[in-house]
Amino acid sequence: MTGQPVPQTAPSPDATEAGVRSTQRPPRPRWRETLGLLARNPTAAVAATVLLLIVLMAVFDETLAPAGPNEISVEDRLQAPSWEHPFGTDDLGRDILSRVILGAGVSLRVGFLAVAFALVVGALIGLLAGFYGRWVDDVLMRFMDILFAFPAVLLAIAVLAVRGPGAGNTALAIGIVYIPVFARVTRASVLGVREEVYVRASRSVGASDLRLLTRHVLPNAAPPIIVQTSISLAFAVLAEAALSFLGLGTQPPNPSWGLMLAEGRGFIDIAWWLAFFPGMAIFLTVLCFNLLGDGLRDVLDPRQRTLMAGGGR
Amino acid sequence: MVVLAGVSVIVFALVHLVPGDPIRLALGTRFDQATYDALRARSGLDQPLVEQFFGWFGRALGGDLGVSFRSGETVTSLIAERLPATLTLAFASILVALLIAVPLGTISALRPRSFVDRVATVLSQIGISVPEFWMAIVLILVFAGTLGWLPSGGYVPLTEDPGAWAQRLLLPAVVTGVVSGSVITRFVRSSVLEALGADHVRTAQAKGLPQRQVFTWHVLRNALLPLVTVTGVQLAYLLSGVVVVEIVFSWPGLGQLALQAVQARDYPVLQGAILLFAVVFLLINLVVDLLYTAIDPRIRR
Numbered sequence: 001m002t003g004q005p006v007p008q009t010a011p012s013p014d015a016t017e018a019g020v021r022s023t024q025r026p027p028r029p030r031w032r033e034t035l036g037l038l039a040r041n042p043t044a045a046v047a048a049t050v051l052l053l054i055v056l057m058a059v060f061d062e063t064l065a066p067a068g069p070n071e072i073s074v075e076d077r078l079q080a081p082s083w084e085h086p087f088g089t090d091d092l093g094r095d096i097l098s099r100v101i102l103g104a105g106v107s108l109r110v111g112f113l114a115v116a117f118a119l120v121v122g123a124l125i126g127l128l129a130g131f132y133g134r135w136v137d138d139v140l141m142r143f144m145d146i147l148f149a150f151p152a153v154l155l156a157i158a159v160l161a162v163r164g165p166g167a168g169n170t171a172l173a174i175g176i177v178y179i180p181v182f183a184r185v186t187r188a189s190v191l192g193v194r195e196e197v198y199v200r201a202s203r204s205v206g207a208s209d210l211r212l213l214t215r216h217v218l219p220n221a222a223p224p225i226i227v228q229t230s231i232s233l234a235f236a237v238l239a240e241a242a243l244s245f246l247g248l249g250t251q252p253p254n255p256s257w258g259l260m261l262a263e264g265r266g267f268i269d270i271a272w273w274l275a276f277f278p279g280m281a282i283f284l285t286v287l288c289f290n291l292l293g294d295g296l297r298d299v300l301d302p303r304q305r306t307l308m309a310g311g312g313r
Numbered sequence: 314m315v316v317l318a319g320v321s322v323i324v325f326a327l328v329h330l331v332p333g334d335p336i337r338l339a340l341g342t343r344f345d346q347a348t349y350d351a352l353r354a355r356s357g358l359d360q361p362l363v364e365q366f367f368g369w370f371g372r373a374l375g376g377d378l379g380v381s382f383r384s385g386e387t388v389t390s391l392i393a394e395r396l397p398a399t400l401t402l403a404f405a406s407i408l409v410a411l412l413i414a415v416p417l418g419t420i421s422a423l424r425p426r427s428f429v430d431r432v433a434t435v436l437s438q439i440g441i442s443v444p445e446f447w448m449a450i451v452l453i454l455v456f457a458g459t460l461g462w463l464p465s466g467g468y469v470p471l472t473e474d475p476g477a478w479a480q481r482l483l484l485p486a487v488v489t490g491v492v493s494g495s496v497i498t499r500f501v502r503s504s505v506l507e508a509l510g511a512d513h514v515r516t517a518q519a520k521g522l523p524q525r526q527v528f529t530w531h532v533l534r535n536a537l538l539p540l541v542t543v544t545g546v547q548l549a550y551l552l553s554g555v556v557v558v559e560i561v562f563s564w565p566g567l568g569q570l571a572l573q574a575v576q577a578r579d580y581p582v583l584q585g586a587i588l589l590f591a592v593v594f595l596l597i598n599l600v601v602d603l604l605y606t607a608i609d610p611r612i613r614r
Contacts, residue, residue, distance in 0.1 A: 151553030157572065242557050279444060286444070287442035
């Protein structure tokens with residue numbers, strides 16, 4: 001505590017924001033320090049390692065996959081898991097393990113793209129709204145309220161209906177859904193640092209708004225945004241799977257975990273492995289992003305609580 | 314109100330940006346120019362967009378959401394038909410969620426870092442991360458397939474056959490309830506923990522009040538506010554967002570209606586459904602605010 005009055009986040013008219021309280025934070029932890037602390041949190045460390053493996057798997061998918069994603073062999077159809085096909089084969093005799101490996105790239109790419117889009121747009125809106133306040137805040141956040149009032153899944157479905165299915169459009173649809181979440185988290189965090197002594201000091205020596213924002217406000221407001229990024233990645237992967245499951249996301253014959261689940265659903269009585277393994281892959285990836293997000297929160301921002309807003313969950 | 318108007322504009326714009334001509338699609342192979350023109354004029358699609366919007370918005374305020382392109386029924390009646398199923402599932406799910414979350418969250422908060430707390434944390438983490446459609450498929454496989462205890466889907470109104478109603482409701486309610494319950498558990502845990510650490514609780518304990526009394530009057534009451542908030546958010550989500558679960562369980566709810574409307578380019582239905590969801594969302598927020606004032610006299614002022 002510095003003895004300085006702590007600026008409180010303005011009470012929000014919106015109920016969902018009540019979970020976030022951004023007040024005094026410890027000084028900005030440096031990268032190395034953060035990583036060190038994270039490594040000492042066993043759950044987060046394991047989650048990060050598994051995620052790294054999944055990413056590596058997605059990068060080297062073609063070398064790792066024992067068979068091509070669309071190698072059809074009718075005599076091998078609906079084989080139960082065995083040494084030759086550890087995850088079994090589907091109704092066209094395609095190797096499920098290979099399709100799960102190749103599906104990782106699709107799911108992760110859509111997830112990263114979606115969150116990157118939401119992060120850039122949402123954080124920018126939140127930054128401007130929180131920093132300038134007054135009418136800028138009113139206009140921007142009111143617009144965010146409107147976007148937020150849409151049911152998340154339907155908004156994504158509607159965007160996909162306009163733009164047509166496919167990986168890029170799926171990322172865009174999920175990204176749009178998440179913009180308000182990032183805008184709110186960023187705004188709340190910016191409100192907390194806006195009146196800090198170092199910001200006022202910098203302003204008093206004539207620093208420009210741009211300099212204030214990039215050098216002081218954004219770095220110090222970053223921790224909750226980083227945490228939100230990890231959690232949003234979890235939900236983006238989940239959302240991609242759900243949209244593909246509905247037939248609106250990734251299109252066949254491309255392997256996507258959600259699509260494989262949908263295809264396997266029809267065979268659930270006779271061949272459980274068709275739907276089981278892609279489901280496991282989604283679950284594991286989402287779980288790791290969530291655990292990493294929790295670990296990051298403990299390290300970076302112990303005071304902030306979960307903001308589970310819209311977006312699929 | 315501003316939000317509602319904004320939602321309407323975006324819904325309208327979005328829906329009209331959808332490529333594909335709904336009338337042409339509805340006519341299919343029976344296409345002929347005269348019928349096409351007549352239908353177009355009847356549904357007002359030949360008017361300029363702005364006029365279409367104000368016409369639609371004005372009628373929507375009066376409760377008339379237009380007529381479905383596909384079936385010719387009014388959107389209001391289509392929605393009314395689906396509403397009971399959606400409401401049933403949403404409230405059953407939130408009940409399951411609270412039954413899981415409140416005891417589990419409270420126990421973990423009372424014994425932080427204990428074995429129970431760790432188990433509860435892991436379980437809620439799993440519940441948040443599991444894809445609900447996958448859980449739905451697995452549960453169907455186990456309970457409807459292997460064990461044969463429950464039907465794999467469908468919906469029977471309560472008034473027709475309460476037994477069949479409950480049987481069909483159980484699995485989807487558990488799936489969505491577990492997911493929402495996991496989210497709520499985390500909130501309950503952290504808000505009870507925070508309330509436990511508050512000064513007034515220490516004072517009450519120091520006064521020598523019985524633990525039970527301290528807990529019900531000083532801890533739970535303070536932990537109730539965040540619980541109400543997150544329950545409201547979850548309820549709003551359950552009322553609108555469980556499209557995927559509805560599909561897997563062939564549950565004839567609003568989510569399914571909206572998805573079909575997207576696929577069939579049935580603008581009026583899609584507009585009506587999204588508008589309704591937005592209204593529900595705003596209503597729930599209003600109720601949450603009202604509950605706040607009821608629970609916390611400080612807000613009343």
